[in-house]
Amino acid sequence: xxxxxxxxxxxxxxxxxxxxxxxxxxxxxxxxxxxxxxxxxxxxxxxxxxxxxxxxxxxxxxxxxxxxxxxxxxxxxxxxxxxxxxxxxxxxxxxxxxxxxxxxxxxxxxx
Numbered sequence: 001x002x003x004x005x006x007x008x009x010x011x012x013x014x015x016x017x018x019x020x021x022x023x024x025x026x027x028x029x030x031x032x033x034x035x036x037x038x039x040x041x042x043x044x045x046x047x048x049x050x051x052x053x054x055x056x057x058x059x060x061x062x063x064x065x066x067x068x069x070x071x072x073x074x075x076x077x078x079x080x081x082x083x084x085x086x087x088x089x090x091x092x093x094x095x096x097x098x099x100x101x102x103x104x105x106x107x108x109x110x111x
Contacts, residue, residue, distance in 0.1 A: 032088045034097070036104055039079055041088050055108045057081035061101060063094050077101075 031042040040052040058079050065075040075094035079086045079101070091097050 030090055032091060034101060034104065037108060039086055039088070039101065041086055043089070051086045053079050053081055053084065053086040055101070055105050057084075058101075058105055061098055063098060065094070 033040045043049045060080040062078040077088040
């Protein structure tokens with residue numbers, strides 16, 4: 001029996017691509033909703049995840065940008081509250097979204 005190293009390396013590449021496929025398609029399965037009182041993030045293809053956070057509890061807003069994120073103007077926004085947090089992944093124009101959240105936050109706190 002003869003071992004074909006070219007075939008073995010090709011099958012390894014296919015396995016690696018399939019293993020990392022969720023990284024490629026995951027940005028297409030994220031819905032972020034920002035209302036006057038809360039922020040929510042729905043993610044997932046087969047397993048759905050819903051994270052909600054009331055704006056009145058937000059203590060800190062963090063923007064995390066990768067090199068590619070800075071090039072293509074997208075980031076992940078993290079909202080922290082006492083004992084919990086919400087991750088808003090793959091947000092386009094993150095600075096504008098952060099300003100909108102801060103504006104809503106000020107309105108909620110002034111009531």
